[in-house]
Amino acid sequence: MSVRHALLGLLSEGPKYGLRLREEFEAGTGEVWPLNIGQVYTTLQRLERDGLIESDGDDERDSPQKRFKITAEGADELAAWLRTPPDMSSPPRDELVIKVLVALRVPGTDVREVIQAHRRYLVELMQQWTRIKDADGGRDLALGLAVDAELFRLDAVVRWLDAADGRISRAEVEPPAAARDDLPRLKHKTGVTR
Amino acid sequence: MLELRQVSKVYGRGAAEVNALRDVSLEVDAGSMVAVMGPSGSGKSTLLTIAGSLEEPTSGQVLVAGQDLAGMSRNDKARLRRQSIGYVFQDFNLLPGLTAAENVALPLELDGITARRAREAGLSALDALGLADRASSYPDQLSGGERQRVAIARAVVGERHLLLADEPSGALDSANGEAVLRMIRAACKQGVAAVVVTHDAQLASWADRVVFIRDGRIVDQTAPAPGPESLLGQER
Numbered sequence: 001m002s003v004r005h006a007l008l009g010l011l012s013e014g015p016k017y018g019l020r021l022r023e024e025f026e027a028g029t030g031e032v033w034p035l036n037i038g039q040v041y042t043t044l045q046r047l048e049r050d051g052l053i054e055s056d057g058d059d060e061r062d063s064p065q066k067r068f069k070i071t072a073e074g075a076d077e078l079a080a081w082l083r084t085p086p087d088m089s090s091p092p093r094d095e096l097v098i099k100v101l102v103a104l105r106v107p108g109t110d111v112r113e114v115i116q117a118h119r120r121y122l123v124e125l126m127q128q129w130t131r132i133k134d135a136d137g138g139r140d141l142a143l144g145l146a147v148d149a150e151l152f153r154l155d156a157v158v159r160w161l162d163a164a165d166g167r168i169s170r171a172e173v174e175p176p177a178a179a180r181d182d183l184p185r186l187k188h189k190t191g192v193t194r
Numbered sequence: 195m196l197e198l199r200q201v202s203k204v205y206g207r208g209a210a211e212v213n214a215l216r217d218v219s220l221e222v223d224a225g226s227m228v229a230v231m232g233p234s235g236s237g238k239s240t241l242l243t244i245a246g247s248l249e250e251p252t253s254g255q256v257l258v259a260g261q262d263l264a265g266m267s268r269n270d271k272a273r274l275r276r277q278s279i280g281y282v283f284q285d286f287n288l289l290p291g292l293t294a295a296e297n298v299a300l301p302l303e304l305d306g307i308t309a310r311r312a313r314e315a316g317l318s319a320l321d322a323l324g325l326a327d328r329a330s331s332y333p334d335q336l337s338g339g340e341r342q343r344v345a346i347a348r349a350v351v352g353e354r355h356l357l358l359a360d361e362p363s364g365a366l367d368s369a370n371g372e373a374v375l376r377m378i379r380a381a382c383k384q385g386v387a388a389v390v391v392t393h394d395a396q397l398a399s400w401a402d403r404v405v406f407i408r409d410g411r412i413v414d415q416t417a418p419a420p421g422p423e424s425l426l427g428q429e430r
Contacts, residue, residue: 116406116414123231124416126399134379134400138372148368151396158395162233 003043008070008078011053015069018044022064027142044068052077096157100164111168119161126154195387196222196245196356201254203240203410214240215251216410224355227378227388229401237410238391239360245389246279246358247271259355276305280349280386282359288333288341288348294320295329298348305352319347323377339370346374350381357381357388363397375400 003025010016010024022040041063047053052074055066070078096118103114133147203215214237222228230238243249244256247263256263259278263271281287288297299316303309320329323343333341342362349357357378363371378388379400390401398404406414 112408116408120404120406120414120416123395123398123404126395127401127404127416130396130399134376138376151399155396162393166233 002081003039004047005078005081007040007043007047008052008074008081011068011070012075012078015056015067017065017067018062019064021068047074097160100161104168112165115161115165115168119158122154122158122161126151126158129154195224195259196220196389197255197257198241198245199255199257201241201244201251201256203237203244203249204252213410215244218254218407218410218412220405220412222356222387222389224387225382225385226403227382227390227401229398229404230389230391230407231393231395231398231404232391232407233393236407238407240410241407242358242360242389242391245356246281247275273305276301277353278355280351280354280357282342282345282349282357282362284361284364288344290333293330293332294325294336294340294344294347297333297344298351301348302352307352315351316347319351320344323347339366339373342366342370342374343377346377346381350377350386354381354386357386359388359390361392361394361397362390363394368396371397 006025007021010021016024018041021044025040044053044063044066048055048068051071053068053070055068099118100111100115103109103111129147129150133144133151136143138144198218198220201215201218202213205212205214218237218241220228220230220241230241232238240249244251245258247256247258247266250263258274261274263274266274288294289300292300295313295316297316298319299309299312302312302315307315317326317329320326323346325340325343325347328336328340328344331340333344336344346362349359359378362378363374366374375397378390382388382402390397392398403418404416405412
């Protein structure tokens, strides 16, 4: 995640000391994304170097004791970042999809049992996140938002598994026509032989 | 609180025979919430109606609070349903001619409790769900989320021990759906055993245990929960 822009966001509220920024950063992400504390101070140094923030303390002092404020350039950068969609157009190669595709071809493997093993794991993870949300009782807004993001992401994967399950069941009853040569195929890297 | 022992349910005969449930065994303790997750047609709704004594199994045993349903008369079963079991269905099943408070109080009144005491219990159940000011409204004057909360109030009013819910957050948006699940969890903290059937993983994730059903059989279940530290402690 972008520590850089999260810090700019905190500074958009007004000038703050380094130590306070660190505390607010931790609280603001609901402690869901722990990060290396050193990252906050090194990022502040880089932001200052790039002219996006400035400090009014003397140069000898450490970042925790310096007071930082956002510059006009920093405010522009923050506004632009908030409105720039993250790159979701080309998904990373999905290991789970590959496992299911490979399972289809391994003789004697029950694909649906493979799917169920992954489904169970995902639901167990979702139970853990939901417990965090339940224990908080809806008080911490940042935590609720961050946990929801995880839950929706995992939920999407479970839905894909459900859809795959259904598609495979239908294919067993009614085998699809033979694959055409001009369609994308599994890469050799997956170790699948035809 | 609820125990199913090798329960099977067959509908139809011969070529039209459908095995809705096959050898299903399930135990739900007081104070715990179990989600039964599976695709449509997997038998999960049949499991719920059999657990709630609304339907009889073809074979196997169903015990509610230690009592075997097979040995009970129709009257005894009706009493058990009124006194011990609360149902929440997707379509809420509220009676349109009764106010929210009257809907909630109805099972108690049917059970012979005086109208005044039933009404008091109904009002306090509505109050607990933040609906005190809607007590005199009729179902068609309530929003979907409010109707669902009234249905939950009706399901938990009195001394219920078992709460059975079929897609309880069905048509609700995620905020209202979450409110419904928080209410079911609150009922469990009071000692109620809850069974929720759903195809929705987010809903199922509120349960202490998730049981996966497929083609009428329980095929898998989640492991007991590790603590939340396992998610919050890791560095990325």
